[in-house]
Amino acid sequence: MEWSWERIPAEFVVTNVRLCRDGVLAKGRGFLHVRKGRVEALGAGSPSSEGIPCLDAGGLVCAPGLVDLSVHFREPGNEEKETVATGSRAAAAGGFTAVVTMPDTDPAVDNSGMVRYLIDRGREAGLCRIYPTGAISPGRRGEAMTEFGDMVAAGAVGFTDDMNPVANGNLLGNALKYAGMLGVPIITHPEDQTISGRGVMHGGYWATRLGLAGMSRAAEDAALFRDIELARAAKGHLHVAHVSTKGAVGIIRRAKAEGVHVTAAATPHHFSLDHARCRDWSPLFKTNPPLREADDLGAIAEGLADGTIDAIATDHAPHTGTEKEFQFDQAPFGVVGLETALAVGITYLVNTGLLDLGQLIACLSERPARALHLPVGRLEEGAEADFVLIDPERRWTVAAGAFRSRSANSPYLGETLTGRAVATFLRGRLTWRDEAGPAAG
Amino acid sequence: MILRSKDVLGLEDLTAEEILGVIDIASRFRAVFDRPVRSVPIMRGRTVVNFFHEPSTRTRISFELAEKRLSADIVNFSTATSSLSKGETLRDTAENLAAMKIDMLVIRHSSSGAAQYLAKVLECSVINAGDGAHEHPTQGLLDIMTMRQRLGDLRGRKVTIIGDITHSRVARSNIWGLTKLGAEVTVCGPPTMVPTGLDRMGVRVEYDLMRAVADADVLNVLRIQLERHASRSFPSNREYHRMYGISADVVKKLKPEAFIMHPGPMNRDVEIASEVADGPRQVILDQVANGVAVRMALIYLLSGGDPGALAPAAAQA
Numbered sequence: 001m002e003w004s005w006e007r008i009p010a011e012f013v014v015t016n017v018r019l020c021r022d023g024v025l026a027k028g029r030g031f032l033h034v035r036k037g038r039v040e041a042l043g044a045g046s047p048s049s050e051g052i053p054c055l056d057a058g059g060l061v062c063a064p065g066l067v068d069l070s071v072h073f074r075e076p077g078n079e080e081k082e083t084v085a086t087g088s089r090a091a092a093a094g095g096f097t098a099v100v101t102m103p104d105t106d107p108a109v110d111n112s113g114m115v116r117y118l119i120d121r122g123r124e125a126g127l128c129r130i131y132p133t134g135a136i137s138p139g140r141r142g143e144a145m146t147e148f149g150d151m152v153a154a155g156a157v158g159f160t161d162d163m164n165p166v167a168n169g170n171l172l173g174n175a176l177k178y179a180g181m182l183g184v185p186i187i188t189h190p191e192d193q194t195i196s197g198r199g200v201m202h203g204g205y206w207a208t209r210l211g212l213a214g215m216s217r218a219a220e221d222a223a224l225f226r227d228i229e230l231a232r233a234a235k236g237h238l239h240v241a242h243v244s245t246k247g248a249v250g251i252i253r254r255a256k257a258e259g260v261h262v263t264a265a266a267t268p269h270h271f272s273l274d275h276a277r278c279r280d281w282s283p284l285f286k287t288n289p290p291l292r293e294a295d296d297l298g299a300i301a302e303g304l305a306d307g308t309i310d311a312i313a314t315d316h317a318p319h320t321g322t323e324k325e326f327q328f329d330q331a332p333f334g335v336v337g338l339e340t341a342l343a344v345g346i347t348y349l350v351n352t353g354l355l356d357l358g359q360l361i362a363c364l365s366e367r368p369a370r371a372l373h374l375p376v377g378r379l380e381e382g383a384e385a386d387f388v389l390i391d392p393e394r395r396w397t398v399a400a401g402a403f404r405s406r407s408a409n410s411p412y413l414g415e416t417l418t419g420r421a422v423a424t425f426l427r428g429r430l431t432w433r434d435e436a437g438p439a440a441g
Numbered sequence: 442m443i444l445r446s447k448d449v450l451g452l453e454d455l456t457a458e459e460i461l462g463v464i465d466i467a468s469r470f471r472a473v474f475d476r477p478v479r480s481v482p483i484m485r486g487r488t489v490v491n492f493f494h495e496p497s498t499r500t501r502i503s504f505e506l507a508e509k510r511l512s513a514d515i516v517n518f519s520t521a522t523s524s525l526s527k528g529e530t531l532r533d534t535a536e537n538l539a540a541m542k543i544d545m546l547v548i549r550h551s552s553s554g555a556a557q558y559l560a561k562v563l564e565c566s567v568i569n570a571g572d573g574a575h576e577h578p579t580q581g582l583l584d585i586m587t588m589r590q591r592l593g594d595l596r597g598r599k600v601t602i603i604g605d606i607t608h609s610r611v612a613r614s615n616i617w618g619l620t621k622l623g624a625e626v627t628v629c630g631p632p633t634m635v636p637t638g639l640d641r642m643g644v645r646v647e648y649d650l651m652r653a654v655a656d657a658d659v660l661n662v663l664r665i666q667l668e669r670h671a672s673r674s675f676p677s678n679r680e681y682h683r684m685y686g687i688s689a690d691v692v693k694k695l696k697p698e699a700f701i702m703h704p705g706p707m708n709r710d711v712e713i714a715s716e717v718a719d720g721p722r723q724v725i726l727d728q729v730a731n732g733v734a735v736r737m738a739l740i741y742l743l744s745g746g747d748p749g750a751l752a753p754a755a756a757q758a
Contacts, residue, residue, distance in 0.1 A: 205638030211553040211575030211610060214636070281554030325532055327552030329573065 017062035023362035037427035065097025065386030069313035077106025084121035090405035092432035095421030097386035098129040112154035160187035176236030195219035221247040240264035244289035246299030263371035265313035268344035283331030311368035318407030346419030451576035452617035466738035484513035507736035581614025596623035604663030629653035633674035
């Protein structure tokens with residue numbers, strides 16, 4: 001039977017792939033056999049698949065569908081920036097098949113109805129699994145606890161007040177205990193806002209030179225230290241949404257060694273870009289946590305390599321062009337990341353020798369799924385067939401007009417990156433195919 | 442061509458030659474001030490917009506005077522009277538201005554980088570009249586002009602800048618300009634007001650006032666911006682004055698020819714004692730006069746004014 005991209009059959013075999021599993025990229029060629037949305041078989045060599053439609057992938061890497069532990073899809077409330085549908089489209093184009101949404105919508109995701117709504121919107125779009133997180137406190141005001149149990153029953157995978165870090169240590173301690181009982185993490189954006197104050201970029205030479213208010217590393221490190229001690233005392237699970245300082249990497253490494261249940265992610269921009277990028281006042285480089293210094297970037301890469309940092313998460317934060325035309329100090333924090341994460345990882349970590357490709361893919365699939373106990377991120381017999389075909393050598397230039405996201409606030413605009421998802425499959429169904437993707441075999 | 446760019450955004454962007462060139466022209470304009478008729482009709486028919494998105498009295502008046510003495514047509518607007526308060530973006534406002542065909546924009550804005558942004562999107566010349574805590578190039582130029590009038594070549598001269606360096610655009614413009622001219626710059630203030638990374642800008646940091654001023658040729662005393670210190674970077678005005686204020690006692694310990702500058706407006710008896718502010722060592726009113734001259738020079742040069750043509754005119758003074 002003929003393979004057809006236009007009509008993907010219920011059963012097919014992808015041959016001539018380099019399988020990537022458990023952080024290891026196979027040296028030789030292999031195959032992946034999909035049947036009714038599940039992995040029927042996979043392995044080295046060629047299968048005996050008489051009569052089954054067959055795609056010769058020409059040596060592409062075949063990896064588990066990528067998993068992003070932190071995205072802002074802005075629905076409901078800010079649909080002009082992103083919706084679940086447009087965000088899912090961006091995710092698929094980046095090779096992702098599962099994303100964890102942050103609850104900072106308007107209104108906030110602070111009840112089970114909102115959790116169900118997001119999951120339903122994700123199903124309607126049908127391009128990506130949506131795993132919502134709920135807010136720790138109603139309205140993310142940091143005053144009281146939301147109904148964790150009810151939200152977990154509806155499908156919430158963790159709780160966070162995200163960019164409104166819970167200042168009240170008693171509330172956060174209780175949230176860690178309560179979430180721990182339910183088997184889900186508290187996700188923290190560690191920032192002591194009495195330290196970071198009105199800062200808009202990393203507190204260092206460039207903030208001084210540009211005359212912009214700085215956010216010192218101490219704001220992150222001090223808050224993280226508190227959060228970890230609270231997790232230790234509560235015997236809860238703390239997940240750090242985005243590590244940006246070398247100090248934070250050290251704090252997490254030590255806590256893990258001491259047996260605290262802490263997991264962590266870092267964003268692509270925090271291991272690839274430093275604070276000097278703010279030199280032209282472009283708000284495309286305004287993020288929170290801020291872009292830091294060379295030794296922080298190095299510590300994050302090291303943390304990913306030794307497993308201190310479990311995952312790469314994009315913190316995909318779409319904003320309209322108008323908002324990113326504000327002055328640097330007035331513009332909102334955040335950058336889009338879903339469509340560039342894989343390429344940034346390959347360009348800045350793999351091609352520089354800091355990680356090998358298998359490790360990078362694990363940081364974007366198995367490891368994040370394991371960190372947050374998500375039932376995805378593995379390519380194995382019987383699992384649902386979420387996978388991505390990757391060309392690790394494809395060079396492409398990031399262009400504002402080419403984003404599937406509704407927003408294009410990327411710090412990599414104009415930059416030429418290496419590596420791309422050329423086809424993404426969710427439950428055996430095609431959700432993304434690069435126009436210049438693999439030819440039908 | 443004395444200036445290479447269509448804009449003057451900061452002293453960081455200017456070369457030592459450009460800085461000295463501007464000051465040379467400014468000195469010629471300064472001579473015009475003593476004539477009974479102080480205006481020069483070289484900007485007739487050209488429009489300059491003064492766009493002040495932050496309160497300012499002296500800088501705005503200084504620019505206006507400079508423009509009037511060059512016979513330019515002037516439009517002033519400030520936040521209270523513009524549509525920025527109605528949520529319009531800076532770009533929209535600027536493009537509207539540009540559509541009305543202006544020749545030059547003078548901008549004061551509370552956001553660092555605002556002037557740089559407008560210079561990029563507008564075809565007309567942009568002069569930065571202060572952007573956030575970043576730069577205040579005309580103040581830097583007038584300070585340097587004032588120093589050169591007394592000291593000549595600034596190479597090896599010791600300039601100490603005292604006060605809230607963190608929030609000071611005056612300090613940054615002074616640092617860029619003075620280091621380019623070979624002066625040795627020391628900054629001094631409590632560590633809560635001295636930001637990290639200044640050593641990379643080529644200056645010495647000193648927290649002890651007496652050590653900072655002992656062998657200085659010039660003290661540039663910054664205004665303590667009381668309104669910016671919501672979280673209190675110092676305990677009280679009294680203690681600030683005691684530890685960092687330029688009092689008569691401090692002045693006694695300076696080198697005999699050392700002089701004192703202040704960009705104004707002063708908080709008397711906070712960063713500078715009243716008797717010093719009114720005393721013989723200060724050159725504050727000279728700074729004010731040089732400010733008009735420096736602004737005239739920049740407007741003249743950015744409008745394509747010929748420095749050669751100016752010399753004979755000024756020589757008549």
